[in-house]
Amino acid sequence: MENGGEAAAAKWRFGAANPALHAASSQSLRSIVTRLYDTLDHTDPRPVAPLGHGDPSAFACFRAAPAAVDALAAAALSGKHNSYARAAGVEEARSAVAAHLSRELPYEITAGDVVMTAGCNHAIEVMMAVLAAPGANVLLPRPGYPMYESRAALCGLEFRHFDLLPDKSWEVDLDGVEALADDNTVAMVIVNPNNPCGCVYSYDHLAKIAETARKLGILVISDEVYDHCAFGSKPFVPMGVFGGTAPVVTMGGISKRWMVPGWRLGWIAATDPNGILRDKKIIESVIGYRAISVDPVTFVQGALPEIIANTDKAFFENAMDVMREAAEICYQKIKDIECITCPHKPEGSMFVMVKLDLSCLDGIHNDVDFCTKLAREESVVICPGSGLGMKNWLRITFAVDPPLLKDGLERVKSFCKRHGKTKEVN
Known part of the structure; x- marks a missing residue:
């Protein structure tokens, strides 16, 4: 105990933060998505819709060859x-x-x-x-x-x-x-x-x-x-x-x-x-x-x-068939969400960038606020565009099992309706 007390009182020289490392790590996609997962309501019985990062390997439809x-x-x-x-x-x-x-x-x-x-x-x-x-x-x-x-x-x-x-x-x-x-x-x-x-x-x-x-x-x-x-x-x-x-x-x-x-x-x-x-x-x-x-x-x-x-050619063809279906689901579902606009139908990779119209929403301040509240209220994780250099945009990953993708985007639609501004009646 005596030695322990001396150690606690010593002036240790390490522990100063590296500002460059802190800035770089805090803005990484992994850090951004992790923070969103931390806001999830774990009492929500619905499965999490992981539309925030590009890892399709968790789903049987995208299993390795x-x-x-x-x-x-x-x-x-x-x-x-x-x-x-x-x-x-x-x-x-x-x-x-x-x-x-x-x-x-x-x-x-x-x-x-x-x-x-x-x-x-x-x-x-x-x-x-x-x-x-x-x-x-x-x-x-x-x-x-x-x-x-x-x-x-x-x-x-x-x-x-x-x-x-x-x-x-x-x-x-x-x-x-x-x-x-x-x-x-x-x-x-x-x-x-x-x-x-x-x-x-x-x-x-x-x-x-x-x-x-x-x-x-x-x-x-x-x-x-x-x-x-x-x-x-x-x-x-x-x-x-x-x-x-x-x-x-x-x-x-x-x-x-x-x-x-x-x-x-x-x-x-x-x-x-x-x-x-x-x-x-x-x-x-x-x-x-x-x-x-x-x-x-x-x-x-x-x-x-x-x-x-x-690796059989059919493996790649089948994977792209599922990806094509998922991209189509994503594109069509986004059309039905009033506050989100997709400027270009996705035709490659596993992602799409969409524009968030904050004027349609009440109490949503920016893309990070949108994604944080969406994760907490709907168990849907989407990456805010500000982490990619585009404030008030969103990156949606569609490399997800199609039924879960549909469900997740329906939850996004419900969220936007719930937070939508009330339209004045003349």
């Missing part, structure tokens, strides 16, 4: 993948990714162009750190995935926002990109298919993005973790198709297309036939950063060649 599960189990049981991997990743996994991406490119990439990561979030961390030279800045989309801002802020990389245009199918405001860029701009980020907007960029629009990047002398970071998650009129086109116009870093992973976000496996690939990224030592820097950061699990890497080779 049996071939992927079998490949993972075989890799773990083989005993061949219990050792550390090299910083760039398991060679067979890198080769499999290179072959997988090359099928849709007008040139071939090799294992030397690929670095494995612990999911696409890790790829974001790596790229923001690699680009964080003194004075550099990177251009990020608004609305966008806030992990980019968080990771850039933590490593001292300035970021600037260009707009995605809701009245033009959420295309990039390329004039805005040019206006933002200066001599210290090193890269721009696109997400295609898009989280949070649900759009899919056309071949022509991607070509214009590449031309803009070439004109500015910057690289394009193309976040394609939702690659081929397209169910509208536009097919998915990889940005790497235009790697000959401007250098492209493609980031992807198995979490969304294979419905296994918890397996945490992604990649960074130089889709750059002119070798500019290698000449500028970008890939060398990526591998250097990977050497001092977390490693993706070796047996998941070991399973990757079989996962890619053996």
